[in-house]
Structure formats: C-alpha cells, structure tokens
Amino acid sequence: MAAHAALSQYLISGLTTGSVYALTALGYCLIYNATKVVNFAQGDFLSLGGLLFYSLLSGLGLPLVPAFVLAVAGVALAGALMERLCLRPARSRDLMVLIFITVAASILARGLMKTVWGKQTLPLPSISPEIPLRFMGAAFTPQNLWVLGITLAAILGLKHFFDRTLTGKAMRAMAANPRAASLMGIDTAGLTTLSFALAGALGALAGILITPITSLSYDVGVLLGLKGFAAAVLGGYGSFAGAVAGGLILGLLESLCAGLLSSAYKDVLAFLVLLLVLFLRPSGILGVKEGRS
Amino acid sequence: MNLTVQARRFMAGLLPLILLVGLTPLVVTNAYYLNVLNVTALNVLVVTGLNLLIGCAGQISLGHAAFFGIGAYVSAILTATYGVNPWLALVAAALATALCALAVGAPTLRLKGNYLVMATLGFNIIVNVLLIQWDDLTGGSGGLTGVPPLVLFGLPLDTDYRFFWLAWGAALIGLLPARNLLHSHVGRALRALHDSPAAAASCGVPIEGYKIKVFVVSAVYASVAGSLYAHYFGIVTPRTFDIFKSVELVTMCLVGGIGSLWGGLFGASFLTPLPQLLHVFEEHQDIIFGAVLLLLLIFLPQGLVGRLEEALARRGIGGAVMPGDSLEERP
Numbered sequence: 001m002a003a004h005a006a007l008s009q010y011l012i013s014g015l016t017t018g019s020v021y022a023l024t025a026l027g028y029c030l031i032y033n034a035t036k037v038v039n040f041a042q043g044d045f046l047s048l049g050g051l052l053f054y055s056l057l058s059g060l061g062l063p064l065v066p067a068f069v070l071a072v073a074g075v076a077l078a079g080a081l082m083e084r085l086c087l088r089p090a091r092s093r094d095l096m097v098l099i100f101i102t103v104a105a106s107i108l109a110r111g112l113m114k115t116v117w118g119k120q121t122l123p124l125p126s127i128s129p130e131i132p133l134r135f136m137g138a139a140f141t142p143q144n145l146w147v148l149g150i151t152l153a154a155i156l157g158l159k160h161f162f163d164r165t166l167t168g169k170a171m172r173a174m175a176a177n178p179r180a181a182s183l184m185g186i187d188t189a190g191l192t193t194l195s196f197a198l199a200g201a202l203g204a205l206a207g208i209l210i211t212p213i214t215s216l217s218y219d220v221g222v223l224l225g226l227k228g229f230a231a232a233v234l235g236g237y238g239s240f241a242g243a244v245a246g247g248l249i250l251g252l253l254e255s256l257c258a259g260l261l262s263s264a265y266k267d268v269l270a271f272l273v274l275l276l277v278l279f280l281r282p283s284g285i286l287g288v289k290e291g292r293s
Numbered sequence: 294m295n296l297t298v299q300a301r302r303f304m305a306g307l308l309p310l311i312l313l314v315g316l317t318p319l320v321v322t323n324a325y326y327l328n329v330l331n332v333t334a335l336n337v338l339v340v341t342g343l344n345l346l347i348g349c350a351g352q353i354s355l356g357h358a359a360f361f362g363i364g365a366y367v368s369a370i371l372t373a374t375y376g377v378n379p380w381l382a383l384v385a386a387a388l389a390t391a392l393c394a395l396a397v398g399a400p401t402l403r404l405k406g407n408y409l410v411m412a413t414l415g416f417n418i419i420v421n422v423l424l425i426q427w428d429d430l431t432g433g434s435g436g437l438t439g440v441p442p443l444v445l446f447g448l449p450l451d452t453d454y455r456f457f458w459l460a461w462g463a464a465l466i467g468l469l470p471a472r473n474l475l476h477s478h479v480g481r482a483l484r485a486l487h488d489s490p491a492a493a494a495s496c497g498v499p500i501e502g503y504k505i506k507v508f509v510v511s512a513v514y515a516s517v518a519g520s521l522y523a524h525y526f527g528i529v530t531p532r533t534f535d536i537f538k539s540v541e542l543v544t545m546c547l548v549g550g551i552g553s554l555w556g557g558l559f560g561a562s563f564l565t566p567l568p569q570l571l572h573v574f575e576e577h578q579d580i581i582f583g584a585v586l587l588l589l590l591i592f593l594p595q596g597l598v599g600r601l602e603e604a605l606a607r608r609g610i611g612g613a614v615m616p617g618d619s620l621e622e623r624p
Contacts, residue, residue: 038407038410053565086587086591089591089592090590090591090594091591091592091593091594092594092595094549094594095407096347096551097547097594098351099353099410100543100547100590101587101590101591103544104538104544104583104587105583105587106583107582107583107584107586108578108580108586108587109583110579110583111577111578111579111581111582111583112580114576114579115576115577115580137590158466168410175602189578193317226414226418226536229411229414230415233411264426265426267418267422268418268419268422268423271414271415271416271418271419272415272419273412273421274411274412274414274415275412275415276395278400278401278404278408278411278412279401279412280416281402282401282404282408293377
C-alpha cells in the first residue's frame with residue numbers, strides 16, 4: 001500500500017472511532033455541566049444502546065428506523081431514570097458520594113445487562129449493507145460514513161439546541177450558575193434530568209454506531225467510556241467544542257499509533273494522553289483555565 | 294501510661310479487635326474461610342492507607358489497585374525471577390511504588406479540584422496494560438508464578454493459618470501509624486485542609502507538600518499489601534490489579550465511613566466476603582452487589598460506622614467506642 005493510501009486509511013478509521021469518543025465525551029460534558037458529577041455509567045449507555053438496538057432489530061423484527069429511534073429513546077429514559085432514582089434521592093450532596101453512586105449504578109447496570117443479554121458477543125448488523133468503498137486508496141464501508149454523518153448531525157443538533165432554543169439556553173445558564181438560574185425561575189431539577197436523558201441518547205448513538213465495527217456485548221462500553229472520558233479531559237472537561245476536538249484527536253492518534261507504532265499498546269495511548277494533559281495543561285485544549293490553584 | 298483521651302479511646306477500640314483477631318483461628322479452621330479472612334486483612338491495609346488520603350486530603354485515588362499491583366509485581370519479579378530476599382524485595386517494592394506515586398501525585402495534587410482521581414484512573418489503566426503486554430518481565434496475562442512464601446524467624450508462612458497472623462498483624466499494626474498521623478500536627482493540618490483549603494493555607498499550612506506526602510504514604514500502604522499478597526498466593530495476575538479493584542477499594546472506604554479508620558476496617562471486612570457470600574446467587578451476583586452499594590450510598594452516605602458514630606453521639610457516648618474518627622473531634 002502506498003504511503004498516502006495508508007495515511008488516508010488511518011485517517012478514516014481514526015475519524016470513525018474519534019467520532020464515537022466525541023459523542024461519549026459530549027455525554028460526560030452534559031452531565032458534568034448540569035451537576036459537576038463525573039458519570040461513570042456513561043460507558044454503559046453505549047452498551048445498552050447497542051444491546052437494545054440489537055433486540056429491537058433481531059428479537060422484535062422491527063424495521064431499521066423505528067428500532068434506531070426506540071433504542072435511543074430507551075437509553076435516554078434509562079439516563080433520566082438513573083438521575084431520578086439514584087442521584088436525586090441521595091441523602092448527601094458530597095460530590096465524591098454522588099460520583100460513586102454512578103459507579104454503583106454502573107455495576108448494577110452491567111449486572112442487569114449480563115442477565116438479560118448474556119455474556120456472549122452478539123452480531124449487530126451494520127446500518128446499511130457492507131459494500132466495500134474506496135476513497136484515495138483507503139478501503140472502508142458505508143458504516144464509517146454513517147458514523148461520521150450521524151455524529152455530525154448530532155453535534156449540529158446539539159449546537160442548535162444550546163444556541164437557539166430556550167431550553168438549551170436555560171441549560172447553559174444552569175451550567176454557569178445553578179443558583180442564579182433557579183432564582184430566575186429556571187427549572188433546574190427538570191433540566192438536570194434532561195441532561196441525563198440527553199447524555200443517555202448520545203451514549204446510545206455512539207453504541208449503535210460503533211458496535212457493528214467492534215463487537216457487541218454487555219461490557220463493550222467500559223473501555224469506550226473510559227476513552228471518551230480521556231477525550232473529554234483532553235478537550236477540556238465540560239467544554240462541548242473541546243469534547244468534539246478531544247474525541248477526534250484521540251481517535252486519530254490511536255489509529256496512527258496502531259498503524260505506525262504498535263497495536264499492542266494502542267489502548268494505553270488514550271490514558272497516556274490523559275496523564276500528559278493533566279500534567280501539562282489540566283484545563284485541556286479548549287477548557288477554561290480553572291485548574292491552577 | 295500517659296495517654297491522651299483520643300489515644301485511650303483508640304486503644305479501647307483496638308484491644309477488643311486484637312482479641313477478636315487472636316481468637317478467630319481457634320474457631321475458624323476451614324482453609325477457605327481463612328483465605329477470605331487473609332484477603333480481607335490485606336484489603337484493610339490498603340483501605341487504611343486510602344482512608345488517610347480520602348479522609349484527610351479530601352482527594353480520591355482510583356489508582357490504588359495499581360500501587361497494590363506494583364508492590365505485588367516488584368516483589369514477585371525480584372524474588373521469583375532474581376532470587377532476592379523477600380523482605381528486601383518488599384522494601385524495594387515500597388520504594389518503587391513511592392516513586393510512582395510521587396510522579397503521578399506531584400503534578401496533579403498542585404491543582405484545585407479532583408484532578409487526582411482522573412490521573413490515578415489513567416495511571417491504573419496504563420499499569421494494567423503494561424502488566425499484560427510486557428510479558429518478558431511480567432508473564433503477560435497469565436501472570437507470574439513461583440513466588441516464594443515469606444519466611445519469618447525461620448518459619449515459612451506458606452499456609453493459610455500461618456499467613457493469617459502476618460496479614461492481620463500487618464493490618465492492625467498499620468492502623469497505628471495511620472492513627473498517629475491523623476492526630477499529629479500533620480494530621481490536624483490535613484483535616485484543616487479537608488475543611489477549608491483556603492483557611493489552612495492562610496494559617497501557613499504547606500498544602501501541596503502535605504497532600505503529596507500523604508498520597509505517597511497511602512500508596513506505600515497499598516504496595517506493602519501487594520507484596521504480602523504476592524508471597525501469600527505465590528502467583529500474581531494482571532486482572533487482580535485492574536481499575537475495578539481500585540473502585541472496590543474506594544467503595545470499602547465509602548461504605549464504612551469516609552476518613553474513619555474503623556470505618557475502613559469495617560468496610561473492607563464487609564465488602565471482601567460479600568461477593569463470596571453472594572456466590573450462591575451465581576449470575577445475579579453483580580446485580581445484588583451493585584444494588585447493595587447503590588442503596589448504601591444513596592441512603593447512608595456517612596457510611597455504616599459513620600452512622601453508628603452519629604447514633605452514639607446523640608446518646609452522649611460519642612467517640613467512646615469509636616475513636617480515631619478523623620473528621621471531627623468531640624469535646
């Protein structure tokens with residue numbers, strides 16, 4: 001393979017996984033901005049999205065589009081329920097306790113998914129038939145395009161939501177100053193639930209898109225979730241633009257590392273980047289500089 | 294003896310515990326139960342160190358399984374591969390772990406906010422992948438076997454019964470320096486740090502230095518427990534030291550009561566055997582474990598021992614049975 005072909009191959013696979021990291025990182029940001037909680041169940045939203053989509057398609061035999069919509073809605077509901085049932089009733093407002101409530105929720109969710117769907121790998125079909133495509137010497141499938149397209153649509157949708165709608169603006173106000181926002185009559189409790197639902201929906205999208213390429217099982221979201229977390233830190237934790245940038249950069253770095261250096265250490269890279277960012281520039285690429293004391 | 298009130302309270306809690314531990318092997322003779330108890334003791338040691346960090350500096354580490362693992366692997370490699378004396382290897386492992394903790398902690402503990410938790414989480418995953426990939430040295434995912442048992446006064450600690458004394462001895466002795474650290478001027482400074490970093494700094498507490506020291510000490514606790522683990526089981530595998538182990542360790546602190554040494558002791562003693570007890574439920578083990586944890590964190594965030602302390606305090610006998618509580622001094 002010629003050098004430029006190899007490079008465009010890395011580019012395509014890097015952007016594909018990078019998109020999924022970006023979606024995951026956006027989920028972390030949404031919940032962080034609403035509650036300052038790092039949601040360790042974000043990865044489980046990915047698994048659940050893929051698993052629900054699989055069951056709706058193969059189990060119930062639904063057509064593609066309704067199955068897709070229902071799977072995303074289902075995980076959004078799971079996100080909202082997690083906020084309502086686990087975080088809202090918590091007796092402590094200590095962040096550390098709240099963060100570990102998400103850890104416990106994640107353990108519980110993985111246990112439930114293991115019981116319902118079993119431990120085995122499930123075959124999730126791609127969104128459209130696997131026709132090999134070629135572009136600039138790189139081989140890819142329509143699934144790569146679906147990942148890129150749907151991620152782009154989701155990002156534009158979110159941007160529209162936060163810039164143009166009243167709910168989105170209220171959510172930004174709440175992130176900036178929850179107390180002031182609630183004094184202005186903004187329903188912060190409702191918006192917090194909505195943030196979790198949106199984070200669930202984004203996680204579901206990421207899961208539905210990536211699991212046909214990787215594989216689908218009840219714990220597939222664990223590593224993807226942690227890498228999405230690294231991407232969020234890289235971009236600047238809490239920054240939406242940073243989450244997208246961090247996700248794409250991490251995806252590209254990983255694919256270059258796997259291609260040019262060593263695929264054995266591919267999974268380390270995200271966390272090396274995480275440590276380097278924390279050591280050198282803890283506010284991330286696009287985050288607000290508030291890390292320095 | 295001239296002991297302070299707190300010290301007497303601490304001893305009043307410690308003595309019955311020593312008695313309980315001392316009597317246990319007379320009652321429990323089943324090797325499997327002894328094994329669970331030994332693992333519990335090692336967890337107590339790690340959790341005591343972790344509690345110093347969480348309770349005092351108000352920082353969480355999700356990397357203590359990595360420090361536990363570095364201790365275990367350095368000990369295992371030095372003794373099994375290079376034939377170094379196990380006790381010497383234990384010290385070398387502790388030094389190596391301290392250096393790692395310094396490297397991770399020094400840059401991130403200078404920052405405001407919970408950057409340590411992110412850094413330690415990343416560190417844990419990196420260490421875990423290294424343990425799997427660097428197979429010339431670590432034996433890869435299959436692990437490293439043939440780690441010799443520790444020898445104490447010419448007696449090889451190669452049975453569950455013999456190791457019981459070392460493990461619980463270490464766990465109980467480990468409480469003493471932790472307790473003393475909490476009640477020294479460093480401990481008071483750290484508590485001030487926990488309550489209000491700004492106030493502590495303005496009183497001249499060198500925040501960064503203390504935080505980094507306590508983090509290193511807490512990592513060394515994990516490392517020593519890891520070394521003991523390696524010599525006890527004779528085999529180390531990467532899976533034992535993954536990120537889930539770190540989560541489990543922090544959970545033990547939270548379930549017992551944050552920053553309370555007795556709480557950590559209880560949390561480890563409660564959560565270590567729990568999966569073994571839940572084993573009868575086979576497939577539903579994770580569901581029950583997750584649900585128990587979730588309910589405790591939601592409804593009992595001060596922890597089981599913390600809740601008990603509150604109840605005792607209300608009856609006016611606060612602290613009498615539960616000394617060593619780091620978060621508040623009672624008059």
